[in-house]
Amino acid sequence: MISRREWLRATAGAGAALGLSPQLLRALQSGPVRTRPIPSSGEQLPVIGLGGRWISVNSSSEELAGHRAVLRALAEGAEGAGRLFDSAAGYGGGGSEEYAGQWAEADGYQDQIFWATKVNVAGRGGGPADPAAVRAQIERSFRRLRSDVIDLDQVHNMGDPPTQLGILQEYKEAGRIRYIGITTTSERQYEELRQVMRRYPIDFIGIDYAIDNRTAQRDVLALALDEGIAVLAYLPFGRSRMWARIGDRQLPEWAAEFDAHTWAQFMLKFVVAHPAITVACPGTGDPEHMVDNLGGGRGLLPDREQLDRMVRLVDALPMA
Helix, strand or coil: CCCHHHHHHHHHCCCHHHCCCHHHHHHHCCCCCCEEECCCCCCEEECECEECCCCCCCCCHHHHHHHHHHHHHHHCCCCCCCCEEECCCCHHHHHHHHHHHHHHHHHCCHHHCEEEEEECCCCHHHCCCCHHHHHHHHHHHHHHHCCCCEEEEEEHHHCCHHHHHHHHHHHHHCCCEEEEEEEECCHHHHHHHHHHHHHCCCCEEEEECECCECHHHCCHHHHHHHHCCEEEEECCCCCCHHHHHHCCCCCCHHHHHHCCCCHHHHHHHHHHCCCCCCEECCECCCHHHHHHHHHHHCCCCCCHHHHHHHHHHHHCCCCC
16 A cells, blocks of 8 residues: 555655645645535535644644644645635634634635634533523634634534524624534434424534445435535544554555545545535644645546445455
8 A cells, every 4th residue: 555655755756745845735736626616605615624623732842833734735735725624612622723823824824714613512401502602602713713704613513503503693694604504423413413404594514424434425415415505524534443444455456547546535535526525624733644635636536336336345344
């Protein structure tokens, strides 16, 4: 199996991928990342974004430097490169929003990022969320991201949709939040999610979806297409499951038929080949991996026959 680092170096030539300067990124990222429209508006988004869950207030200086380079790679790639950054008020003790906002402002690409974050205020004793606390958390996200407008704010993990979606709708009507939605990565909440998708005027959902985790395919993704709701795909590598299952296996030669050069691209192309998926949001702290991930949105996507072949291959792998 060719590793991400080996493929990037071969693409850039003789170890040139070590620096990842803006010029090198442009050279590596030949050709545009394909885009998909947000159904509620028609605005186009590149199909590969970045999940910011791992940026933390407890990250080391070395880890933070890597994350900063990843975010810059997202923002400064070639035309059509991915630009959606997905965070949450609670990620990394607030470090995800705080550091990303600092870096984007300091490095001059604040306006190049599609800022997506999440709100979730727990109610006392399992009751409704306190509206004042919900608004305070949203306002804190504006400050951390250093932005007057948040592109997308979603209710995290199905937290009290009537209260929190209602407040997000108020912000949307005021022009401070452009799109609203709701998320879950738990199959146990799928039925509740479907109810929200039918009852509320949301623009997005965020859900777990991967080649070895296709549960959402039949009901949730089909409903998103029917209702005209954009979908962010979380955990497209199956958390760490798929890497463990793949091990040191070679990428099949037939993956080149749909322009997949690494296992990461193989998995991402499966995800974004589904017509309901608007953006896949893999997380990484390595800028070389960010470049690799963007390749999952470039070139051809697998057709129906190829998708079936991909599933058969993965389903035959031993469980981790």
